[in-house]
Amino acid sequence: LHSVGLPTASGLPYNPDSMTAASKILPLGTWVRVTNLVNGRQVIVRIDDRGPFVRQRIIDLSYAAARQLKMIARGTALVEVRSIPQPLLPHTAAFALAPPPLAHNPLGHPPRMYLQIGAYAQRSRALALELHFMRLGIRPLRLFPVQRAGRILYILQVGPIAHVRELDRLSGRLTSMG
Structure with a gap:
């Protein structure tokens, strides 16, 4: 993780309050929808850095994005990452989607x-x-x-x-x- 204000791989300063993420494989500038598979919450973030450099992890989220997904307490979560077209959003706006109904995961069964x-x-x-x-x-x-x-x-x-x-x-x- 970067210190606040230091440049990320994209050259932009790291800001934990921005809706950004790091990926080892997705191109910088890619927009993705990240879904927390446990609670159904979703966020849209822009890939602006490289990482995570921890085995078995696919994405590192900014603090703001992790907070929106309600995963701060655990530190990690089972997520789905899907690339999307660039959304029509101001670059500084935090963008979180309302969680869908949890009917797809009745009785707390593990996600498929x-x-x-x-x-x-x-x-x-x-x-x-x-x-x-x-x-x-x-x-x-x-x-x-x-x-x-x-x-x-x-x-x-x-x-x-x-x-x-x-x-x-x-x-x-x-x-x-x-």
């Missing part, structure tokens, strides 16, 4: 997670990879089309996965496969 293997422009490539992973015993798989920027992409995911430990194990296995 999916691990994305890839997004493919060619359906035949996606189907071939789905078959490849099935033969390797990686299941359950789901393959579905989405429309992005006027074209169809085929999303291949493993899941649902009920526990973070299983997700971590599977992620490690897929990473070791290349």
Whole structure:
């Protein structure tokens, strides 16, 4: 984490009160919607730095973003990160979305997670990879089309996965496969 006012990887000064985040893989300037999978709260933040440099973590949030997600007490949370088009927001405004109803997680059951293997422009490539992973015993798989920027992409995911430990194990296995 940066000290207040020191430049981030994007060159902007670090401000814990801004709605920003750090990512090792997303391009600087990318806008993402981060959802706390335990309580359903969401925030929109801009990637302005590199990190986290802690194993098994996918994003570092500014204090303001973490506060909006109600994750300050624990320090970490199970989250979903999705890139979005640049929102029409002032750069200095904190932007938090009202939490959706928690009907998707009745009785406090663990959230159902999916691990994305890839997004493919060619359906035949996606189907071939789905078959490849099935033969390797990686299941359950789901393959579905989405429309992005006027074209169809085929999303291949493993899941649902009920526990973070299983997700971590599977992620490690897929990473070791290349």
